[in-house]
Amino acid sequence: MSEAPLSAENFGRRYRRSRPWAVRDLDLTIQTGSITALVGPNGSGKSTLIRSWMGFERPDEGRVLVEGLDVGRHRKNAVEKLGYVAQSNALYRDLSVGDHFDLAATYRPEFDRDFATSRTDEARVGVNRRVGELSGGEQAQVGLALALATGAPILLLDEPLASLDPLARRDFLAVLVEHVRTSGRTAVLSSHIVTDVQQACDWLVVLANGRLLLHTSVAEARAQHRTSTTDASGEGVVGRFPGPDGEQLALLKSSDPSLPEATLEEIVLGYMASQRSARRA
Amino acid sequence: MLASARVTLKHHRFEVLATILAALGLAAACLWLNSQLLAVNARPDCFREWMDGPDSASRECATAVRAFSDILFSNMSWIDPGMAILPFVVGIFIGVPVVARELETRTAQTAWSLSPSRTRWLANQIWPLVLVAGTAICIASIASSMLHATRINAFPPQIFEGLGFHGPLVAARALAAFGLAMLIGAVVGRSLPAVVLAAVVCLFAVLFVPTYARDAWARTQPSQLFEWSDPTPRITFDDFYRTPSGGFISLGEALSLVPEESADNPYAWMLENGYISFSRGITAETASQWEPLEVAGTLVAGVLLVGATTPVVNRRRPTA
Numbered sequence: 001m002s003e004a005p006l007s008a009e010n011f012g013r014r015y016r017r018s019r020p021w022a023v024r025d026l027d028l029t030i031q032t033g034s035i036t037a038l039v040g041p042n043g044s045g046k047s048t049l050i051r052s053w054m055g056f057e058r059p060d061e062g063r064v065l066v067e068g069l070d071v072g073r074h075r076k077n078a079v080e081k082l083g084y085v086a087q088s089n090a091l092y093r094d095l096s097v098g099d100h101f102d103l104a105a106t107y108r109p110e111f112d113r114d115f116a117t118s119r120t121d122e123a124r125v126g127v128n129r130r131v132g133e134l135s136g137g138e139q140a141q142v143g144l145a146l147a148l149a150t151g152a153p154i155l156l157l158d159e160p161l162a163s164l165d166p167l168a169r170r171d172f173l174a175v176l177v178e179h180v181r182t183s184g185r186t187a188v189l190s191s192h193i194v195t196d197v198q199q200a201c202d203w204l205v206v207l208a209n210g211r212l213l214l215h216t217s218v219a220e221a222r223a224q225h226r227t228s229t230t231d232a233s234g235e236g237v238v239g240r241f242p243g244p245d246g247e248q249l250a251l252l253k254s255s256d257p258s259l260p261e262a263t264l265e266e267i268v269l270g271y272m273a274s275q276r277s278a279r280r281a
Numbered sequence: 282m283l284a285s286a287r288v289t290l291k292h293h294r295f296e297v298l299a300t301i302l303a304a305l306g307l308a309a310a311c312l313w314l315n316s317q318l319l320a321v322n323a324r325p326d327c328f329r330e331w332m333d334g335p336d337s338a339s340r341e342c343a344t345a346v347r348a349f350s351d352i353l354f355s356n357m358s359w360i361d362p363g364m365a366i367l368p369f370v371v372g373i374f375i376g377v378p379v380v381a382r383e384l385e386t387r388t389a390q391t392a393w394s395l396s397p398s399r400t401r402w403l404a405n406q407i408w409p410l411v412l413v414a415g416t417a418i419c420i421a422s423i424a425s426s427m428l429h430a431t432r433i434n435a436f437p438p439q440i441f442e443g444l445g446f447h448g449p450l451v452a453a454r455a456l457a458a459f460g461l462a463m464l465i466g467a468v469v470g471r472s473l474p475a476v477v478l479a480a481v482v483c484l485f486a487v488l489f490v491p492t493y494a495r496d497a498w499a500r501t502q503p504s505q506l507f508e509w510s511d512p513t514p515r516i517t518f519d520d521f522y523r524t525p526s527g528g529f530i531s532l533g534e535a536l537s538l539v540p541e542e543s544a545d546n547p548y549a550w551m552l553e554n555g556y557i558s559f560s561r562g563i564t565a566e567t568a569s570q571w572e573p574l575e576v577a578g579t580l581v582a583g584v585l586l587v588g589a590t591t592p593v594v595n596r597r598r599p600t601a
Contacts, residue, residue, distance in 0.1 A: 051598075054393075054394060055393075056390070056393070056598055056599050057598060058596075075397075076397045076398050077397070078397075079393075079394065079397040080397045082394065083394075084390070084391075084394035086390040086391060086394070089387075090387045090388055090391045091388065091391055092386075092388050092391070093386070094291075094292065095288060095291060095292060099288045099291065100391075102284040102285065102287070102288050103284075103285060103288050103392070104395045105284065106282065106285035106288075106396075106405065107285075107395045107396035107397070107401070107402065108395060143391075146391075146395070147394075150395070
């Protein structure tokens with residue numbers, strides 16, 4: 001049986017003893033060949049989870065695994081299987097794009113420089129340009145080219161879209177989806193903006209307050225959730241949240257064809273609202 | 282590997298360039314001063330004549346020694362301090378950013394995601410910097426050694442005087458400062474606080490550790506007794522007096538024997554009454570065995586500090 005590309009077992013991480021857990025009691029398995037959206041509000045634990053898979057954070061409870069390897073024990077072997085795009089601009093501003101490729105080629109023998117160069121050429125970013133001169137979108141494309149060209153079977157993208165304009169986001173996602181789909185890789189993409197990722201992802205993980213609220217395929221999530229503007233109540237109600245026109249919407253766990261199918265954003269909002277209600281209660 | 286070294290040097294080009302300029306500037310100053318001193322053409326016997334008494338030196342010798350001294354002492358006031366602080370400045374300046382700046386600017390996330398082995402990443406950061414900065418420092422220390430050789434022919438220094446201003450100890454100190462600064466940078470994660478902290482620790486270390494270590498080592502060496510009038514260059518630990526009967530007493534005990542009427546000049550009384558001042562210590566020749574030990578000790582400390590950075594980097598989060 002092949003190991004899941006990424007998983008977490010009873011994973012918990014707390015940055016300081018005096019502070020609440022960033023993530024706790026998390027059991028999660030990412031499907032091979034999927035593009036999974038890791039969605040949740042700021043502070044929900046998305047980055048903590050991704051950074052733990054990268055070996056940047058050490059679990060305080062449980063463990064995280066990459067292709068069955070415990071990252072805490074076998075970080076080097078685990079990281080070899082990962083390509084990573086960091087949350088904020090984490091490239092060397094004073095180095096050129098080509099210098100970044102040289103670095104990657106030093107540490108990753110399988111790094112495909114030609115592929116990386118063709119990717120950045122397509123994004124109209126010359127390899128001789130200094131990273132500090134590039135726009136946020138161009139830097140994100142360089143980061144993505146680096147991660148893709150490593151040839152790693154698993155990609156972790158930690159809010160790479162956060163500082164990009166809408167067109168740059170579309171460009172970024174188009175490249176990501178094309179390459180992940182054609183190469184059969186697995187990708188996990190975190191974002192707190194659901195609309196950004198709904199066209200790209202086929203699996204959805206919703207986190208809030210460090211807890212897993214939902215983990216399902218996008219198709220299943222949409223098939224099993226409906227929204228209602230009526231005063232819905234009962235067991236089927238996941239959460240209530242304000243709609244785009246200010247009206248109160250309820251997310252229902254239902255496949256009733258008479259009700260409108262929930263969008264991915266509404267599903268996420270409904271689960272986040274349920275968590276907020278639970279905390280208030 | 283060479284591509285990685287090129288990128289490392291490019292990333293640290295400001296520190297590397299400043300290091301090369303400082304080290305080569307001081308080396309050039311040492312060589313220039315040395316050439317000026319040699320051009321005076323003062324014979325070694327002139328300095329011996331001068332030491333015996335300036336009035337007894339020949340006019341030719343007195344002129345040469347004065348010219349030599351004028352050139353030497355008007356320049357050593359900045360060359361000696363420069364050579365003394367160079368290894369620490371270079372070590373701190375090069376060492377702190379290796380890890381601290383990567384954490385501060387968050388580039389460690391990119392570096393450590395690309396390099397599965399952080400140990401290998403650190404090694405690839407260190408060796409080009411050590412090679413380039415080390416070469417520059419070695420050139421400065423060699424030039425300073427040449428100057429030192431010219432100086433000691435003229436004015437033999439006190440024992441342990443000027444250690445660290447020339448020779449391999451300069452390079453060893455630079456490595457130790459580099460290792461310390463890199464370790465502090467990796468622990469603190471911010472460049473400026475790490476620079477300040479590393480400077481304070483280096484200052485403390487250079488002021489106290491060698492003095493303590495030299496003294497402790499000297500006391501373990503076979504010592505001998507020196508009469509006060511013995512001209513042998515030496516360092517001494519204990520002073521005492523030999524009594525007329527051949528026994529040894531401490532200075533305090535000798536002073537207690539001095540009658541009240543001679544209290545104004547007790548040493549003259551002791552001399553007149555056969556109390557001879559002695560000291561216990563080691564000769565300059567024995568003391569000269571210390572320098573290689575200090576070099577080796579400092580090098581070992583440097584290597585250990587560099588090595589100690591590895592587990593810190595391996596355990597660290599990639600942000601400040």
